[in-house]
Amino acid sequence: MQKANVQRSTSNAQRPTQTDQRDVGIPLRIVFVGHVDHGKSTLIGRILHDTDSLPEGKIEMVKKACAAEGMEFEFAFVLDALLEEQKQNVTIDTTEIRFKTKRRKYIIIDAPGHKEFLKNMITGASRADAAVLVIAANEGVREQSRRHAYLLSLLGIKQLIVVVNKMDLADFSEEKFQEIEKEYRKFLAELGLEARVFVPASAKNGDNVASTSSPSDESVRMADKKMKWHRGPSVLEALDLLEPQSADVDLPLRFCVQDVYRFDERRIIAGRIETGKLRVGDELVFSPANKASKVQSIEEWGGNGDGEAVAGDSIGITLTEQIFVERGYVASHQTDTPIEANRVHADVFWIVREPMRSGRLYDLRLATQEVKCEIVSIDQVMDSSSLESTTEKREQLERNEVGRLTIQTRSPLVIDNHDRIPKLGRFVIVDDDQICGGGTIFGGVYTDRIVAKSKNIFWVEGKITAEARAARTGHRGAVVWFTGLSGAGKSTIAQALERELFARGMQTYVLDGDNIRHGLNSNLGFSPEDRVENIRRVSEVAKLMADSGVVAITAFISPYRMDRRRAREIVLEGNAEFVEVFVDAPLAVCEARDPKNLYKKARAGEIREFTGIDAPYEPPEDAEINVHTDRQTVNESVATILEGLLPRLKPEQADA
Amino acid sequence: MIVITRVASGSVNRPYLTEPMKQTTQRTHLDELENQSIFIFREAYHAFKNIAMPWSMGKDSNVLIWLARKAFFGRVPFPVLHIDTTYEFPEMLEFREWAKKHHNLNLIVKINIEARERGIGYETHDPVTVTHELKTVALQQVLAEYKWDALITGIRRDEDPTRAKERYFSPRNAQFEWDYKDQPPEFWGQFATSSAKGEHVRVQPLLDWTEVDVWRYIQRENIPIPQMYFSRNGKRFRSLGCSPITHPIKSNASNIDEIIAELEATKVGERAGRAQDHYERNAMQKLRAKGFL
DSSP states (O other), rough: OOOHHHHHHHHHOOOOOOOOHOOOOOOEEEEEEEEETSSHHHHHHHHHTTTTTOOOHHHHHHHHHHHHHHHOOOHHHHHHHHHHHTTTTTSSSSSEEEEEEEEEEEEEEEOSTTTTTHHHHHHTTTSSSSEEEETTTTOOOOOOHHHHHHHHHTOOOOOOEEEOOOEEETOHHHHHHHHHHHHHHHHHTTTTTSSEEEEOBBBTTTTSSSOTTTOHHHHHHHHHHHHHTSSOOOHHHHHHOOSOOOOGGGGGOEEEEEEOSSSSSOOOEEEEESSSSSEOOOOEEEEEEEEEEEEEEEEEEEEEOOSEEEEEEEEEESSSSSOOOOOOOOEEEEEOOOOOEEEEEEEEEEOOOSOOOOOOOOEETTTTTEEEEEEEEEEEEEEEETOOOEOOOOOOTTTTTEEEEEEEEEEEEEEETTTOOOOSEEEEETTTEEEEEEEOOOOOOOOOOOOOOOOOOOSSSSSSSHHHHHHSSOOOOOOOEEOOOTTSSSSHHHHHHHHHHHHHHEEEEEEEHHHTTTTTTOOSSSHHHHHHHHHHHHHHHHHHHHTTTTEEEEEEEOOOHHHHHHHHHHHHHHTTTEEEEEEEEHHHHHHHHOOTTTHHHHHSSSSSSTTTTTOOOOOOSSSEEETTTTSOHHHHHHHHHHHHHHHHHHHOOOOO | OOOOEEEOGGGGGEOOSOOOOOOOSSHHHHHHHHHHHHHHHHHHHHHHHSEEEOSSHHHHHHHHHHHHHHTTTTTOOEEEEOOSSOOOHHHHHHHHHHHHHTTOOOOEEEOOOHHHHTTTTTSSHHHHHHHHHIIHHHHHHHHHHHHSSSOOOOOGGOOOOOTTTSSSSEETTTTOOOTTTOOOOOTTTTTTOOOTOOOEEETTTTTOHHHHHHHHHHHTTTTOOGGGSBBBBBBEEESSOOGGOOEEEEOOOHHHHHHHHHHHHOSSOOGBBBBHHHSSSHHHHHHHTTOOO
């Protein structure tokens, strides 16, 4: 054994200096799990030894220490010694150990710790590409063998190797091995998992751990003799057969927007491509708004990119049409869009002491989306340690339980089923800014918008405050006051804006000539006095609506600055926002459009005191938002308004 | 004399490029690390209103600047903080001024003047005390002044045992304490993105990088770093800190290829030349528990 070691280190020293492809390639992250004392540590120690990954003299040191204590040397001690060095006084809950095979680099993610096992296992194992599950041949499938496999299925780790270890304690019996394989395969199938391969081995002796093609290793030849019946790969060969979970690039495009940057004249939509590919010129659909635009460029600092980006890339793009996009939007190709839903079925695991309760509002974060959600029903609950499940009626999910839940979200969520596109099919549940659990979405999606049964979540004693209304609706009340010439596009944009706000689950309503002039103001004409009174009444109505929590949009020419100032004063008496939007287009453009032939009639003298012709229009000097409909499309105008408006509608933070 | 030179493979000094070089080969581990770091930068920039990035001018620090510029399309959109202990190598200060202009940085320099006036210094005090006063306390002072809610740091898991179990987003309380026994779970690209009043979050985009990864990336991107990392007269600095307590190692590595070859052969820790780590048993852990980066 020592001889082999010396030989390896010499060959190491002679390694050519040119770049080793294994160093540049993407490492495979593996997690080792299995029942206690089934030999995980021994297997890891053995792998580190057989791949020459241990620091010089480590084995000798541990052997000496064992001799001094009168103990038999075990490879598990090597791993313990390595971890001991790493931990000093700190209890390590996840750490990384690296090794290399002929094919590639590996990172072992060790997730020990029996306390808070679920939380630590999830933090560690969620980053793994594959798992090695160890079962001792002499003991067979045990409780943790099942529990750990269940957690792997929950985390969506599909690549699995099962090592049937301690074959030396089962007389290297093919029958015993097959018995375990049969039993365990059946169990895995129930979880929807399939092991890539079952490998019989004895980590202690090194039987069938390293590659059988390294003839210098005596123990491997011994293994060949002992388990001649095994036709499959050794443990390391089996690992080399696995692939990083990067099939992501072959899935449909999901580009999740992190932010929109305007550091200079460019409007860059920054985010990460979770799956699929994106090219310059691609027509993208942004969900949930369902607006389309083309990729104009892929922005890259100093890049002269090839115009393509793939899964895993953190990129920035610009669009040909400036539609409204914000964090949380998901871009896809038109041919394969994600699902929009308010209601999802999910398996949710819970990892904090305070249980997850029905009727309580939580934040749900999925990729870069964040929405409010609540439990509609708890359909089944499983204890993650005993794997016992119950379908009795439950109102809450306790720590370490996994529940099959129906969840309702306040605003639409863009999702995929977890088994199809894992990265868009999983989420975390956040309460009071703490990650408390996670879940995976399954089984088709309900798109009906039936609101969950009211649960009096926002029951308030006494007077209902603006804050309480905002807490319920998720936004403040406001008056969005459009002003501009006839034909500038006020009504069109107001209605498009209303649809956008409505689609976000917001309460909104447009006040315009059609619904005001014929009823409330039917006794008013177009004289200067009547115009003033018209705007005053509109202001008062808009104020009442805003106070009730609605985003009221008014679409009137409202030509006089003084009238608009008074409208602002009226609205601000209440507790609502007032946002003036100047819908700006040159008179010539409006006159050319003349949708109702009013300009023509005014020019002909058929209409008197028509704004822009024989009555003045006083453009705003400091409107909150300006749109230019002569050079912006309706979508672009709406995008500009949303950018300015939405931040003002956010409910005030309690801590601000 | 300008001391900053970019050393490319083969030890040929090349003029500065103003922009990174584009790689066209298929995705590598470095690509994966780079993209993950950019993602973390952007998540932090979105989650926190008031961010700063400590910058020591060391190699990891300069990689951070580079990644920030990649994340934000050429800009570093938050202030960069140098905690000046007044024991800086003159070459490093020269590099600081050059790099500040080169990267167009909003640089804040902080010195714990009060401690220096009290006579705290390496001439009279032990390195753990001095490092604590001139670095950690200085950081606390400047944090109180600017009320940053997040700091972007360049620490890596492989640097030191106490850093192995860090999270990408790691909350610190008002006393700067790090509760390593009860860390928030972190998975599926979701992080602990809030901080209460007086608390801040350490954001650590380089957590998964190794020392060799950092060097390979500096080489690939041609990132400017101080010349002190390269061998002169048979010695070079592997890690840079205060001049009285930072010692060079014996090395003939005068370019990045040679440094990488050297690192792959060595069994000596990266921070072996940093005296404050070894002043007493577990010195690093004590420093870190008190808020040292």
